[in-house]
Amino acid sequence: MRALLRAEMLKLIKQSKTYYALAAILVIELLIFITAYYQGTTILDLLLDNLKQSFYFEGTLLNGNLIMYIVLNSLWFNVPLILMIVTSGLVTDEYKDGTLQTVMLQAVKKWKFILAKYIMAVLFTVTVIALMMLTTFILAYSIFGKGDLVVYINTLNFFKSADAFRRICWAFASGTVAMVFYSVASITLAILIKDSAKTWIAAALFLIITNLLLKVDLGISALNAYFFPKLIDTWQQLFYFETNWLAIGLNNAVLLLYCLALTVAGTYLFNKKDIG
Amino acid sequence: MRFALILLLVLTTGIAQAQKIDADLLRIKQRMDSVQQFTARVILDLDVPFIKMPTKTAQIKYAKGKKMEFSSHDFVMLPKRGLDFSLNEIFKYPFITVDRGTETRHGKLLKVINVIPTDNRSDLALATLYMDTRVSRVVESEINTRKNGTYNLLMQYAPGSSVLPANVEATFAIERLKIPLNFMGKDTKIDRKQMRGMETKTGKIKMRFENYIVKLG
Numbered sequence: 001m002r003a004l005l006r007a008e009m010l011k012l013i014k015q016s017k018t019y020y021a022l023a024a025i026l027v028i029e030l031l032i033f034i035t036a037y038y039q040g041t042t043i044l045d046l047l048l049d050n051l052k053q054s055f056y057f058e059g060t061l062l063n064g065n066l067i068m069y070i071v072l073n074s075l076w077f078n079v080p081l082i083l084m085i086v087t088s089g090l091v092t093d094e095y096k097d098g099t100l101q102t103v104m105l106q107a108v109k110k111w112k113f114i115l116a117k118y119i120m121a122v123l124f125t126v127t128v129i130a131l132m133m134l135t136t137f138i139l140a141y142s143i144f145g146k147g148d149l150v151v152y153i154n155t156l157n158f159f160k161s162a163d164a165f166r167r168i169c170w171a172f173a174s175g176t177v178a179m180v181f182y183s184v185a186s187i188t189l190a191i192l193i194k195d196s197a198k199t200w201i202a203a204a205l206f207l208i209i210t211n212l213l214l215k216v217d218l219g220i221s222a223l224n225a226y227f228f229p230k231l232i233d234t235w236q237q238l239f240y241f242e243t244n245w246l247a248i249g250l251n252n253a254v255l256l257l258y259c260l261a262l263t264v265a266g267t268y269l270f271n272k273k274d275i276g
Numbered sequence: 277m278r279f280a281l282i283l284l285l286v287l288t289t290g291i292a293q294a295q296k297i298d299a300d301l302l303r304i305k306q307r308m309d310s311v312q313q314f315t316a317r318v319i320l321d322l323d324v325p326f327i328k329m330p331t332k333t334a335q336i337k338y339a340k341g342k343k344m345e346f347s348s349h350d351f352v353m354l355p356k357r358g359l360d361f362s363l364n365e366i367f368k369y370p371f372i373t374v375d376r377g378t379e380t381r382h383g384k385l386l387k388v389i390n391v392i393p394t395d396n397r398s399d400l401a402l403a404t405l406y407m408d409t410r411v412s413r414v415v416e417s418e419i420n421t422r423k424n425g426t427y428n429l430l431m432q433y434a435p436g437s438s439v440l441p442a443n444v445e446a447t448f449a450i451e452r453l454k455i456p457l458n459f460m461g462k463d464t465k466i467d468r469k470q471m472r473g474m475e476t477k478t479g480k481i482k483m484r485f486e487n488y489i490v491k492l493g
Contacts, residue, residue, distance in 0.1 A: 050451045051327075051353065053424065054479070058334060059351035148351035158329040160350055241328035 004108065004116035008090065012124060015093075021086045025132055028078050029071055033139060036067050047152070063147030064140035065164040071136045072168065075175040075235065077207065083128060083179055084186035084203035087121040091190035092199050104275050114191070114270040118263045121183040129176045133169075151239045159239075167238045170248075174235035177252045177259075181232065182207065184259045188266035191273070231255045298373040298389050300409045307412050307439055308363055313339040314440060314490040320352060324450055324479035329353070340493075355446045355481050357419065357427045366403055366419075369395035376404070384408055386415055399423055411437070425449045439492075443484050450479040 012018050040062040048057070091114075094100040103113060149164035151157045159167060186203045193199045213229035224230055234251040237244065320332045334348035336359070346354055360366075376388040391403040399421045406416035417429045427448040431441040 054357075054448055054450055055353040055355055056346065057351070057353060058346045058348050061351055150351075155325075156327045158327070158351065160330055163330075 001112055001116065004112060005119060008116050008120040009123075011093075012090070012120060015089070017086055017089055018124075021082045022128065022131065024082050025074075025079060025128065026135065028074050029132065029136060029139070032070050032074070033067065033143065036062065036070060037143070040066070044150075047150075047156075060147055061150045062144060063149075063161075064137075064144045065147060065149040065159075065161060065168060067140040067144050068136050068168045069149060069151060069164075069171075069239070071132070071140070072171055072175060072235065075178065077211065079128075079132070080179055080182040080207055081204060083125055083183050084207065085200055087124060087183040088186040088190040088199045088203055089196060090117045090121060091187055092194060092196035095194045096196055100275055110271050111267050114187075114267050115263070118184060118187055118266065121187050122180050122259075125179045125183040126176055129172060129179055133172045153236065153239055155241065157239060157241045167243075171235040171238045174238065174248060174252055177255050178232045178235065181228065181255050181259050181262075184262045184266075188262045188269075191266050191270045226251075226254050228255065228258050231258075296373070297371070298375065300387055300407055300412070301373060301389060301391075301405065304407060304412050304414055305363060305367060309340075310492045311338075311340070311439055312491045312493040313337075314488060316440075316485045316488045318354075319484040319486065320354070321482040321484075322353060322479070323481070325477045327479075353481075355427075355448065355483075357421075357424065357429075357446060357448065359444075359483075363414070366391055366400060369393050369398035369400075371395075371398070371400075379406065381406060381416060384415065438488075440488060440490060441485065443482070445480060445482050447478060447480045450477055 044061050045052075048061075051057075094103070104110065146161045146165075148161055149159045149167075151159070182203075185206060186199070189202050189206065190196075190199045193202055210229040210232060213227070214233055218224050218227060218230075231251045231254055234248055234255070237248050237251075315335065315337045318334050318336050320334065322329045322332075332348065332350050332352045334346050334350075334352045334354065336354075337345040337347075344359055346352065357365075371391050371393045374390040374392065376390055379386055379388050386406040387409050389405050389407065391400070391405060393400045401420040401422050403420070404418040405414050407413065408415050411433075413431070413433060415431055418426065419429070420426045425448065427446055430445040430447075432443040433440075434442040
């Protein structure tokens, strides 16, 4: 298994797609930074315009914590899409290049081979989010400094700087679980579809439908609470003024169970399927 | 002719009475004017329906004739109205007072007066002041302004003869927020009915003052 994981890591490091993905995420970050630098004050002024009639403001809200929160919002679509494209490639490239048959000629168990793909997808996802978090922290704090965070989720919620930082860290952790779910789903889709372009379309569709279903009332309370599209926004709950830690923990645990279920289903399907 | 003379007499007597500025208010003003400068730590608790904010602290610095200065490590929102302990805004332009008698509030017998500015430049439309004449303090006020709406102030003082309040509660009308769509979290639900109902809301800010350093003139 270790040798398989090492081989998968080597493939990931060697392929240019990985670096394109990392560069794309950094470009998104940079665009957010540039927009915030030039338009952040205007947006905040507009947001707080009514309050300015009644209050004097002391301190600035355009700070590193706000930038990190905006970067976190790329977890809705941009980042999962990039992750799904790269991770599905772990399987589809094997089909496309015909390397799958070569590997299967060796004394490699099919379930072990595909499990190594899943594990590598998870590791890659965690690494990308960690890198994203680290670069955002360094750039956001060095350019914009510390300060209180303001977030609008039904009410205008203010968090003190230290509290905001703590919440952002937890949000990145919770967001990582959601991103792992997308990566695992994309591997499963790749097993089903095999073709890379078709898998990308399916992955994008999966992402869009998941985002759409997030807002839809499914009629049954259990579905509204624990159906996977309802869990992908769990990180956002860390910015409610009253944080329900138990619900956040439970949602992430359920999402991890979905990941496990997808992995088991994918491994089973791959094991049953003909390689050709 | 006789009726006209009586009417003129009544009117002029009324105006003469109304234009007399209340002696208790002048005494309070004189007391307030003795404050040359002060610094204090203020602990703020904001209570606005659509704003959730933790308790904040700030340092305030006042010097007579100067704009009040604030400093804080946090982002703080201080009310534009409610920190005018010296009643400068009221006394800025000529005014008249009308005695409204007495009223018992919070177990205290308070003298009630109306302050009506006589100069159009004043932003003040009408102020109702509730004064504890025994200790020469304004305890409560309802301020109606021309441009900045209405706000109420409730002031509590530490036992003793302190000039400045230990607690101030300012109540004011506040318009609902106009949120740019791109700033909204994805989890935000837009309830138009609720938003329309939130056109104007009443907000409250409680301020607790500590560590006063007052320099009297």
